[in-house]
Amino acid sequence: MTEYFELEWQKFQKTSEEAKLAFFQKEGRIFDILFARQFERKQLDFLSNLATKIRLVAKRKEGADYLRRLLTHKKAMLYFVQPSTRTYLSFLNACHILGIKTSDIRDTFTSSEIKGESSYDTIRTFSSYVDVIISRHPEKDFNQKAAWLLNSTDRPIPVVNAGSGKDEHPTQALLDIYTLHRSFEHRGGIDGKVITMVGDLKRGRTIRSLSFLMKEYKNMKLYFIAPKHLMIEEDLRSFLKKSRIEFYETDNFASVIAQSDAIYMTRIQDEHDNDKEKTQSSYDDFSFTYEHLSILKKDAVIMHPLPRRNEIDVRVDSDERAVYWRQERNGMWIRAALLAYIFHVEKSILDV
Amino acid sequence: MTEYFELEWQKFQKTSEEAKLAFFQKEGRIFDILFARQFERKQLDFLSNLATKIRLVAKRKEGADYLRRLLTHKKAMLYFVQPSTRTYLSFLNACHILGIKTSDIRDTFTSSEIKGESSYDTIRTFSSYVDVIISRHPEKDFNQKAAWLLNSTDRPIPVVNAGSGKDEHPTQALLDIYTLHRSFEHRGGIDGKVITMVGDLKRGRTIRSLSFLMKEYKNMKLYFIAPKHLMIEEDLRSFLKKSRIEFYETDNFASVIAQSDAIYMTRIQDEHDNDKEKTQSSYDDFSFTYEHLSILKKDAVIMHPLPRRNEIDVRVDSDERAVYWRQERNGMWIRAALLAYIFHVEKSILDV
């Protein structure tokens, strides 16, 4: 980024949280999708219902064709310079569902960066050809900066954060919420449920986002299950206390399985760990085994953001309480809902 | 693949040939497209006629638009981790013809494999977003395994083998059959024709698949022309004898040209040969030269699976008996026919 923009950006960074969230809105609606915390209960419910409607309408060919004609005039840029098969495919097929045409850049070598172009100019270039930029980038602030920069031009288009560094991944949070919403649809909704989160709670951003969003729901009870050195961090702990959410931390997974309504498993992200003594097998206590199925509630669900390694026995997959494959598909539906919302066609869908 | 699935897979591998072919069917139709030997005469004729119908209907804009609307609600995954321009483009454009939306992964770096995911999970992930997986993979068994795994889930989708290692490449066999079918349409069909296959008969999988399929036709006469060390292998020889197909092996190409109805040239695949003494020029006797055109029958055809090196003089290209470029296009039409069959819209096409 050029020096001029860098200074302006630093000024913006110092504004209040409230001012920032307002900046990424237009006409009282969320414009850029950057943080999980942009979504309030009302919107979470709305998007979940919209996703379900899209899912049901798409089942029949006539319905699928109706959806596909809604946004034929829109074009999306998928800028995925950080590899991510799952999120990429999910967004691409969400675009397909609504008839959005796509362009993609999946590595940096095809980019003009080698010619010395600033990332500001690269983003403006993308915005010249399309109507929305869906971006996954290893730099923590990249997507937020991109949205901020485009908002200062005379042709602002929305930016959707499809994952930025280890920080934010708001559409993952949305698909987790949607999966809970769907799972508890006939059990009074998410309010009052017991959610158990297991694994790498320190580094896993899905856990963080989901936990922060729990404040939008009533009477939640959360269990955090992790080895001590991978337990949730202090900022989340403070947040939960301040928000008066009931929560417990322990490394005894077996003790809480029977009382959980949802068990959210995560992968221990030790790919880059120096401490080679902590092998995968030392995390066996934080795995969901075939035997655990027998103590799990009949109407509970097992979730996982995927990819998994050994945290869930593959034999669990065929149990109907294992919803992680459905959760993956939910990502496509909720992203389609989000794109429909961004382009103001939600009413045309709900009225079908 | 996880240990659990590996054991189950080994069990499956030990079942009979018949049981295997049945496993990859649903409701009396071929579901997964994995082996050339899945196709019987009836299906070969049917798909050939369907391909021709698609080709003719697509000539006019209204026809092309009719075809393109048939499968607008379907999504395909093109998983091509082994490079193949020709097969990739052919399948992609076959999808375009029928309005199927596509996602593609063309290298392994964008995949989740680096995060330690099993290939089982990768395939299930793909299946979450699409309705068919078209896969080309260097591992011999990969595509078959993928189909087998998906059939054990509650959301099985068909897998199309677009080439797996040196083993099977069923849609290449289909396009070869379709090219013979089209070439002899006004000469009584394929039955009773003399087919000469030239070049690397040991390693070329196209030759093997095509030869095996010859048992579906009557009164065929086959010539195999190759240097001794590249001649067909014993298993094919036994098969031909058992199937009572008339065939001859020789290294004298010139002697059979005049009596051939189709000459199928192939590339000597010596890229990785250690024996550097066998240079390309030492294979000159297994090339189709400009001079050969004068002794070739007036209504014979020259085929080649492509890519070629020096096996066919480029000046032959403009002779109307050279059908290898048409053969390449036939690949697109027969793949479109196959996709139409997979998604049960063949009737909507034939009734046009």
Next chain:
Amino acid sequence: MTEYFELEWQKFQKTSEEAKLAFFQKEGRIFDILFARQFERKQLDFLSNLATKIRLVAKRKEGADYLRRLLTHKKAMLYFVQPSTRTYLSFLNACHILGIKTSDIRDTFTSSEIKGESSYDTIRTFSSYVDVIISRHPEKDFNQKAAWLLNSTDRPIPVVNAGSGKDEHPTQALLDIYTLHRSFEHRGGIDGKVITMVGDLKRGRTIRSLSFLMKEYKNMKLYFIAPKHLMIEEDLRSFLKKSRIEFYETDNFASVIAQSDAIYMTRIQDEHDNDKEKTQSSYDDFSFTYEHLSILKKDAVIMHPLPRRNEIDVRVDSDERAVYWRQERNGMWIRAALLAYIFHVEKSILDV
């Protein structure tokens, strides 16, 4: 390329300029888009007006849908073995606008070249599946050769040169002309205007193409502003003299800003310069600064082919005379116009 074709190609190369341009025409229309000099004033005006019509029609959903249905039966190949985000995205989205289905090859590793295939065969292969090849290639003559080769087959399809080496980039010239056309639409058109070109005039092919096209316009006045070692080359100088176009060369940028109607900035392409003493800052005199805005005519325009480095202060971007971002979008519109022309649907657009 095989020896046979190489000899034929050399023969073709020796034909007259006139014969060459005629060779790339069919039925009195330009067929292959290879050189900026293929376009005469009449065509430049026609394509500019067509681009404007497309741009206006696409503003409304019904209009966008009308355009998108025009070429649903056509398929394009984007062959971009030389990286170029901008040109790639521009062509891809131009295809999207008209409903053309696309296939792309963006690196050489996925190609059959590794199997020893000639580039002639590669191009013929592409032509088997699609209706137009849009090609960007580092070799100077590649695209021209490709067009020439396909014209000798029984299934010729047009080739569009999307940049070949340092030589020709005709669609960049078209978009520059279109930008001037649009900018001076209400000021009597391009004729009689003062155009100032700044920067690397020796290596920049955009400058060369645009300067050559200036002979199609009346009473032009050109200023070339560059450091001495990057000034225009003798062949362009001779051309301008012969064509009686008024032009001046100087290194004093400031002196001509006030009288310019268009200022065309370009990047100093010193990425591969050995002379490391010439740093970017030594080219400061060839930059458009924020202060320059105050001496620029009220209705002048600032252009740039992009990507830029420091030649234009980012604060200039928000001035309404800065049209380089619009110029970038113009590239998409004029390429859509060109594709509409290639496939003979221009009348269906102009009659809307």
